[in-house]
Amino acid sequence: MTRENDKVLSIQNLTMNYGGKQVLNGINLEVASGEIIGYIGPNGAGKSTTVKIMLGLIDDYQGKVMIFGQDIASGDPSYKKKIGYVPENAEAYDNLTAIEYLVFTGELYGMDRDAAQEKAERLLAQFELQEVGHSRLSSFSKGMKQKVLITASLLHDPDLLFWDEPLSGLDANSMMVIQEILAQLAAQGKTIFYSSHIMDLVEKISNRIVLLVKGEVVADSTFEELKEMSEEGSLSGIFNQLTGFTEHRNKAKDFVSIVQGDEEYA
């Protein structure tokens, strides 16, 4: 699947030790351009850590990470020019207006100020946010803010996207728009690295699924291949099976009985 010349990202034997705890346990991953990778796993599996390493936020890892053929440990940040990032907690400078924030990120990616401004306005208009472009992000709803952050990650036309829970807070219609944007971007040869807990969505969007459990890659293939390997029909079923979680029904039952039951707290 991966040809040597269009390899966008390559992770070799990545391990990471955090405070005596092994967070990543020898991850190997090769990503070619045009792939949409659903990067999934239970909480604490090491997904965000991997993404942070690739973005240069963490630099005390062991192993080798190459992006666009550049070893990111070299300390030269120029490889980030062609990367777009949506952080997981919708972190932004809330006191800025949407346009200000977009222009600022555009400029950090080396765009010209006026060009960034014009493009930002046009993109916001596509999300029907042109009216609030000059309002502060702190007054935005979660979905609106998420749209701004998605726009910010695309403004400079990057080749590689890291999206961490990008659809949180979006309504069904916006989700469909984003989904379609992703598909079209991938068709243009962009690579998308996508992590989410909404399995139905990952199932629909991704053409390759990487499942991480306790810092190790336990599955790496297309959804169809995954389905053949397992007896479960849906990705969430496969997810449960591969992460060894089968007792959701019992858990729920216990939970509800506690909610209803105890007289002493009633």
Add this chain to the structure above:
Amino acid sequence: MREFQSLKFLSLFKGIFTRMGVDYAVMEKILRIKLTMDERRVPTIFAENGKKKKEGNQFLKSLWIYGLYSLILIPFLLLGENYIYQVSIVFGMILFILMTSMISDFSVVLLDVRDKNIIQTKPVDKKTIAAAKIVHIMIYMTFVAGAFTTIPFLVGLFRHGIVFSIIFFIELVLTILLVVVLTSLLYLFILRFFDGEKLKDIINYVQILLSVGVVVGYQVLIRSFEVVDLDMAYTFSWWHFLIPPLWYGAPFEVLLNGNSSNYFIAFTVLAVLIPLVAIYAYAKLMPSFERNLEKLLSDTKTRKKSINWLDEAGAKWLCRSKEERVFYRFAASMMKKEREFKLKVFPVLGMALFFPFLFIFTYSVDGGLEEISDGNMFMFIYFCNVIIPSVVFMLKFSAGYKGSWLFRAAPIERISAIHSGTLKAFFVKLYIPIFVFLSLVFIWIFSARILPDLAAVLLGGLLQTLITYKIANGSDLPFSISFEFAQESGGAKMMVLTLITGAFVGAHFLANAFHYGIYVYIAVLLVAMGIGWRMVFAETGAVPVQDTI
């Protein structure tokens, strides 16, 4: 977004930054964004909710107060040419002001983790980010230093001439560097060894200790110099090397008084060398600082459940209704766990502990404790009432202010229970411990004869708490407002509320002028207390919905 004068000025030093490997254009962009945000510290939700919109940099608007403070420096500049004392005191105060401002206002900037996710994910190199951070702080520190030293600078220029001013100016630049960089290095050091929540606690306590320490050190410095004896000759001891203000007094001795003692030369060298070494160390260590900053985001340790029996007892015995008990416990644990609250309040509490003794010992150097035990000096215990307004005022702020929707969503029957429970918790958790500690020491010094007076002080404290709460906090729910507002809305009102303590002191002295007057005073306080409590915490209904958060 507009152009900033400070950035224009900064561009004069473009060459220096470029030579240090900083991408100046990018740094300027980051700074412009940061300064723009600083002007908008007021979140929009507040501005929209009918309150008048406040634009502009609130911090810069509060600078005049430093100008006022700076008047205290003038006598030391006017006195004479005994520079090692006079200028050391002046620089001691400058260091004090800069250090406290740095710790209380700019630690946030230094420890901001948002920068990591937003800027470091972009193709900007770490050196530039680090430079932007430190320059951002420097800009404000320059404003603070400017406000605090402009008047003294002019006074020095007229009194001691141009050479004096030149040295003064150069030293000022060095002090700013010293303060900013040393604080950063200190955090760096702490960040290395600890992680997660523990780390935040430690930083919190270091901040508290530092701000108390700086005040205490400054008081001790002033007193150890015996302002009256400005003529006396300076005698050198080795430990003077550890007192930075002395380093900054020495160059004046060397250059203006022609005093070339070895130790003065050594001080002068330290004054110049230490800031430069510190900057070098900072530049070298900044990457590991940023790396460790990551620790602030995560916490993996599990903690045990703990029950505080004291809080349980307080809730049980002091609160009348179940609702009030709930808020007592809530407020008690907020006071104990909310770091920003502790940061703002604990230094003040520390001073309440320290100042009574400071004054007693200053005024009793000659006679010793025996001499003062018959006097009125126990009245210094009123210092623990002076702090009441500033602490009570803080009760309405919280870093998690957004969580206060709970007060409205929950079916609370009596809103006054929220207020009274919180206030009781404040009194028991913060005031009483200090009061009891001071009382025990004071009884040891002044004998048990002061017991009625202590009772009057305690009741006065209670009454003052009540008055302050009514005036300063009104119907604002506790822990429901962002700390961003804490700075701007205090001001004059707090000053007046603090002066109320003076009224209590006056009344107390008046009562003591008569036989058994103190008992009458206690009775009056008790009655006032009873009426006041009932008035402030009248049985009002549920939480008013239209109230703006």
